[in-house]
Amino acid sequence: MDDDRNANPTLPSESNPVKAPLLSVLGDASLIDRTEFIRVIVQSLYSLGYHRAAAMLESESGISLESHEYTELLFSVLAGRWDDCIATIESIRDLESSAKNTAAFLVWKEHFLELLGLNDGFLMAKDVLWQRIARLDMDRQRVHGLARELISSEGIIEVKDRIRRRLALLLDLFEVLPPWVRVPSGRLERLVEMAVLRQIASCIYHNSPGEVTLYEDHECSQEQIPSKCSQILYDHKNEVWFVQFSNNGDYLASSSSDCTAIIWTVNMDYSLSLRRILEGHMKAISYLTWSPDDKMLLTCGNAEVLKLWDVCNGLCKFTITGGVNRIISSCAWFPDSQKIVCGSWDPDNRIFTCDLEGNILDVWEGERMPKVTDLSVTPDGQCIISICSSKEILVRDFHRGSEWVIHEEHSITSLSLSRDGQFIIVNLKNEEIHLWNLNATSSSPHKFRGHKEGEYVIRSCFGGSDSLFIASGSEDSQVRFLQL
Structure with missing residues (x-):
């Protein structure tokens, strides 16, 4: 009997296994082009210094890092074969006419300038300008600029300068041509970084920068959000109305209806110990804020003045009134720690800025000035955001010289600004929290509910290392975390 395997050598055998066909796309969703995937890996290997591994991958896969078009352009440009350069550019698929014109202009411009550098190249340069460059669909100002070069030519271009210029031309061309012609440097690293950032952005409980690995999908557990009481501080004699960590995280400041503020030290084990008690206010302190450099602290309260404290020695540097018997209701720092802005409503409504000596710099007041109950300054110092007339958010943009108002239907009790x-x-009297995008003031806010706010002012804030959620207190003795 004949052996069918020998009669038909195309059938599989142990010595002649059939290889599975190579897939053109990869991944569960079939979104990754195999050739592109291998090319970015090869590019990354070369950039990391693993040249033999990269060359072996090119050889085994049959996929070269450099495209045929890249190789043709490289040799043509370095050799000054300008017609060949243009032919290669014309052969590139899916290249828009505007990009072809720009690439051709770059090539002929270099040829033109090199001819000008020759002792007898004036006439040839003139011919390239009118026969090649002028016929391209380009901005006429660029053509006229080259025409002026005919008159102001500086003479011979040295060989070493010519090589440098041609290498620069290659880089300029790759900015115009499609990315597949030459894989962009660091592309694989960029793709991985984007994937990690996307995972972090979608992580509800993310609050720990640096705790990310490539070995598995990133997901923080709910334990990232503190849920157990680790310490109780008893040094205030009455209700605590406001707390805020310093920008560097080394200290915590708290204010109370006992008319004092306390600075606490954050120890290595994250426990808190009393550092200084700030005394001097005659009424309850409802708000405080650290200077951006953490060297000073501002405190103010209900029907009270504003005081500036030196964090190092705990002394009050001075009391800011903004005028005789003026009550300051809110305050904020500018990013340089050298200027502050204050809001007041008694005896009249006013927003003013002052330096650290108490000198008033700018004032906004008048009959139309509404009552200001809260305010903040953007990290770049360009905008002051204030709560006015209880239902309006006023944004004053110094950089653009403009201002606009965001209207709410219910009274606003507090304002918080994201880190960026x-x-x-804003917290509202109807027990809603509204999130507004300052770059899209015409849009509607994102609304959140769940906390209880009736008798007291609840100040919600952004939470997490990248401000990915909102943390809010509540009059039912709960803290709620809301995902953005």
Whole structure:
């Protein structure tokens, strides 16, 4: 009997296994082009210094890092074969006519300038300008600029300068041509970084920068959000109305209806110990804020003045009134720690800025000035955001010289600004929290509910290392975390 395997050598055998066909796309969703995937890996290997591994991958896969078009352009440009350069550019698929014109202009411009550098190249340069460059669909100002070069030519271009110029031409061409012609440097690293950032952005509980690995999908557990009481501080004699960590995280400041503020030290084990008690206010302190450099602290309260404290020695540097018997209701720092802005409503409504000596710099007041109950300054110092007339958010943009108002239907009790200055959250009397995008003032806010706010002012804030959620207190003795 004949052996069918020998009669038909195309059938599989142990010595002649059939290889699975190579897939053109990869991944569960079939979104990754195999050739592109291998090319970015090869590019990354070369950039990391693993040249033999990269060359072996090119050889085994049959996929070269450099495209045929890249190789043709490289040799043509370095050799000064300008017609060949243009032919290669014309052969590139899916290249828009505007990009072809720009690439051709770069090539002929270099040829033109090199001819000008020759002792007898004037006439040839003139011919390239009118026969090649002028016929391209380009901005006429660029053509006229080259025409002026005919008159102001500086003479011979040295060989070493010519090589440098041609290498620069290659880089300029790759900015115009499609990315597949030459894989952009660091592309694989960029893709991985984007994937990590996307995972962090979608992580509800993310609050720990640096705790990310490539070995598995990133997901923080709910334990990232503190849920157990670790310490109780008893040094205030009455209700605590406001707390805020310093910008560097080394200290915590608290204010109370006992008319004092306390600075606490954050120890290595994250416990808190009393550092200084700040005494001097005659009425309850409802708000405080650290200077951006953490060297000073501002405190103010209900029907009270504003005081500036030296964090190092705990002394009050001075009391800011903004005028005789003026009550300051809110305050904020500018990013340089050298200027502050204050809001007041008694005896009249006013927003003013002053330096650290108490000298008033700018004032906004008048009959139309509404009552200001809260305010903040963006991290770049360009905008002051204030709560006015209880239902309006006023944004004053110094850089643009403009201002606009965001209207709410219910009274606003507090304002918080995101770390990047792009978003604000406001607490409303109807027990809602509204998130506004300052770059899209015409849009509607994102609304959140769940906390209880009736008798007291609840100040919600952005939470997490990248401000990815909102943390809010509540009159039912709960703290709620809301995902953005």
